Amino acid sequence: MGRNSTSARFGGGDSPNSGIPRRLFLRGVAAMSGVAAAMVLAEPALAAPGEARRRREHDPTLYDAIVVGAGISGLAAAKSLVAAGRTVKVLEARGRAGGRIHNHPTARLGLTTDAGAEFIGPTQNRVDALAREYGVEQLPTYDDGSSVFWNSGQRRLFAAQPGLPLDGGVIAALPVVAEIEGICAGFPVGEPWRHPRAAEWDALTWRQWVEQRTSVATARMVLDLAASAALSVKGDQFSALYMLNYVASSTDENTGGPSYVARLLGTAGGAQERVCNGGAALIPLRMAEALREHIVFDAPVRAIDQAGDHAVVVSDAGTFSARRVVVAMSPAISHRIEYIPALPERAALCAGYTMGRIGKFAAVYERPWWREKGLSGQAFGNATPTDVTFENYAEGNHILMGFVSADEMARLDGAPEQQVVDECIDAFAGYFGDEAREYIDYSLFRWDDEEWSWGGPVATSAPGVLTTYGHALRDPAGVVHWAGTETSDYWTGYMDGAVRAGERAAAEIVAVSR
Structure with a gap:
């Protein structure tokens, strides 16, 4: 959310000395205090597995693998497992596929905009291969002319290439x-x-x-x-x-x-080099269509019980059994699932991860007037509320897109939509000129409002977490394997990392189930 993703990209009352947000502390307490806290965090309340099995439909099939999450990482895992001849069921909490990759319509014309992860660049070979496989056209991010560097009210132009003010x-x-x-x-x-x-x-x-x-x-x-x-x-x-x-x-x-x-x-030659015509969500949506018989939507997972000779996965859509499970979720939210028996080191790891705070705003214009002024549509600096901008496209329309990040997103989380729109347009006008006020449509998506994301684009770890619990990030816990972009080696935080992580988790399962 090339932020691709998903970066991890929290609220008032943070300790001014600890450097650890209050929201991170509260999530850490929830993760470490056992089932009672998990029941508070995960609505509706988590029933004990025995009770849940009695009141929810039970699928009698013993699958080779259940994948938790139909984001691009979970879909990559499922795709690989199906290709290897394994029986698979994917359980997705939302009513859609894609996770942190999401196409969102504009408010007036219903144009498609990238609300989440969108960029693809050099060496991001796994997501590039999927885009090609599913016929998703990639377009170059506009990178000509001058970009804007904003420093405490001072505006300075610099060449978009090489991109250094x-x-x-x-x-x-x-x-x-x-x-x-x-x-x-x-x-x-x-x-x-x-x-x-x-x-x-x-x-x-x-x-x-x-x-x-x-x-x-x-x-x-x-x-x-x-x-x-x-x-x-x-x-x-x-x-x-x-x-x-x-x-x-x-x-x-x-x-x-x-x-x-x-x-x-960077843009040209960097991670923000290309965007997808029609939105990056076309990739996971087309993957999900190919895997449609394997996916259950509106199925948030509440518990994974591996106390027996196989795993029993309890979801709102029923209970399912499998020899192996892939949890394709950010560590910042995967602790919302109850694990039986408990996974204390994984819980401690998750307690030290928190999601960024992010929103994406896009303004639609009749023509790319900034190009006429010799501007690339790219800006970065400490203006509020948008700290980074790019030119985007939507069905033939030219767009200025800006990220609302970190403290600014926290400030605007509960603000009326029109206030956020007005502030973003003011920032665009400061960056590029008053023509920014002549927008014909817009879209705004606030990831902090997403129940199954808790922010975006990626989860980050607090000091001391990686050196103490980092091994639990990817190491399987019994029959449970871990995916999601945070668990990738290369391109962590990006769509490519998410795909890599899913494929790696699938390979782990294939290796132990031959």
Whole structure:
């Protein structure tokens, strides 16, 4: 939510000293305090498995695998398992497929906009392959002309390519970027706890790590913004080790560096290089159509009982049995499921993860007037409420899209829709000109309102979590395997990482069930 995804991309009352949001603390308490807290969090209340089995329909089939979640990661797992000849059932809480990839109609004309993850770039080979397989056309993100850098009310233009504003503070950040590049070159991608300096970096927040390396205010702002632009979380709320792994993962097995940072944050040649004609959700929607006989919608899973010789999965749509289970959910919300027997290390891991806060706003125009002014439609900086913008498309219409992230999304979570629209349009006018006020339609999607997401685009880990419990991120727990973009090695946080994670979980099951 190229944020693709899904980055992780929380509310009032946070401790000013801990750097850990109150919402993270409350979720951690819920995850660690057992079934009682899980019953409070998961509405409707979770019945004991025995009672649930009595009052819900039971599917007598013993499946080879049940996949929890029909986002692109769960669908990738199911697709691979079906291709391997395994019997599969997919249980999805929502009434749609796609998870954090979602097409949302505009308010007036009903045009399709990307409300969630949307971008595809170089080395994102797995999601690119799926787009091609299902006939989803990819279009280049517009990247010509000048982009806007906004710093505390000061507007500065810079060439969209190579995409670096000639600002003294930005230049002061370059030595830190060079250090990040050096770290990424030898990084144990997907297993950051194995790095020789893992304990040191996991003890720091990203902001603390940056502040140790530069005292220049603009450099600090830019490096913090780079993180919040990707994750929708401010730099004092997640581990420096997490961020370094996130940057190092922006490649594939065969490519590596240099230019990890540029690949992660860039447009042409970077992770935001292409968008999908008709919306990225066409990929999971077409996958779901091909797997339709295997999917049950409106089936939130309440419990996974593996106390017997196979797993029993309790959902609102009934109970199902399987030899193996794939939980294709963010660790920030997978603790809402009751696991029998309990999984204390996985619960502790999940307690340390929290979702970013994010919304996406898109304004539709009759023509791309910013191009006429020599502008790319891209902006970044510390303006409110949108910190990053891009040009998008919707059925032949040109759009300016902006992310509402982190603290700004928290501020606007409960605000009237028109207030959010007006503030976003004001930001667009500041970036690109008063023509921004002549929009003909708009869309607004607030991911914090989504019951089965709790925000987006990706979950981040608090300091100390990865070095203590990181192994539980992917290690199977009995017959339960883990997917979701957060569990990927490469391109964690992106659609490509989600696909990789699903395919990896499926491969684990095939390997043990031959």
